[in-house]
Amino acid sequence: MSRPSAQPHIPAARLASLMVLGEVARPATLTVGELRTGWEQHRAEVVFDCAANGPQRHRFEGPLLREVVLDAQPLFDARRRKDRSRFALAVSGGDGHRTVLAWAEIDADFGDSPVLLATRLDGEDLDLTGCQLVVPADRCGARYVSAITRVRVGVWPQG
Numbered sequence: 646m647s648r649p650s651a652q653p654h655i656p657a658a659r660l661a662s663l664m665v666l667g668e669v670a671r672p673a674t675l676t677v678g679e680l681r682t683g684w685e686q687h688r689a690e691v692v693f694d695c696a697a698n699g700p701q702r703h704r705f706e707g708p709l710l711r712e713v714v715l716d717a718q719p720l721f722d723a724r725r726r727k728d729r730s731r732f733a734l735a736v737s738g739g740d741g742h743r744t745v746l747a748w749a750e751i752d753a754d755f756g757d758s759p760v761l762l763a764t765r766l767d768g769e770d771l772d773l774t775g776c777q778l779v780v781p782a783d784r785c786g787a788r789y790v791s792a793i794t795r796v797r798v799g800v801w802p803q804g
């Protein structure tokens with residue numbers, strides 16, 4: 646395996662990666678470098694409130710979560726909005742913090758929310774830490790999951 650050109654000095658073993666898995670046709674393991682080079686990078690300047698530390702202001706860059714998950718081919722009928730609206734995403738950090746989004750929040754035909762998988766935070770690359778979820782529409786910081794290890798895609802199990 647060749648080393649990512651953006652970070653040639655970092656041994657591959659130290660690079661953080663995340664898995665996109667669950668009800669998808671093409672599960673993937675992606676390093677932060679691959680998230681940076683494989684998709685268009687979007688920017689977000691955000692302020693969110695932390696219950697413990699008050700308002701936090703940050704600058705993030707990274708691909709749209711929607712684009713990365715679509716490349717894993719969720720097992721929905723992509724042409725049917727009602728079918729897509731059944732899906733959810735569970736995003737986990739390495740410390741066990743896990744949060745859920747409805748697919749419809751980020752689907753262009755529904756909420757169209759520009760949620761990012763940030764590869765850079767305030768100008769610093771996140772290749773060693775892992776990427777961070779950015780939910781610009783949220784008033785508080787609880788869904789800004791850092792050091793992401795997994796994005797699990799699936800239909801909401803029960804009604």
Ligand SMILES: Nc1nc2c(c(=O)[nH]1)N[C@H]1C(S)=C(S)[C@@H](COP(=O)(O)O)O[C@H]1N2
Pocket residue numbers: 694695696701738739740741742785786787788789790791792
């Ligand atoms: N992995 C992980 N991400 C996390 C948390 C956590 O406990 N674990 N806490 C969240 C909460 S409650 C807030 S307010 C923000 C804080 O982000 P900051 O440390 O950049 O200010 O991170 C979020 N992301």
Ligand SMILES: [Mo]
Pocket residue numbers: 694695696697698786787
């Ligand atoms: Mo928080």
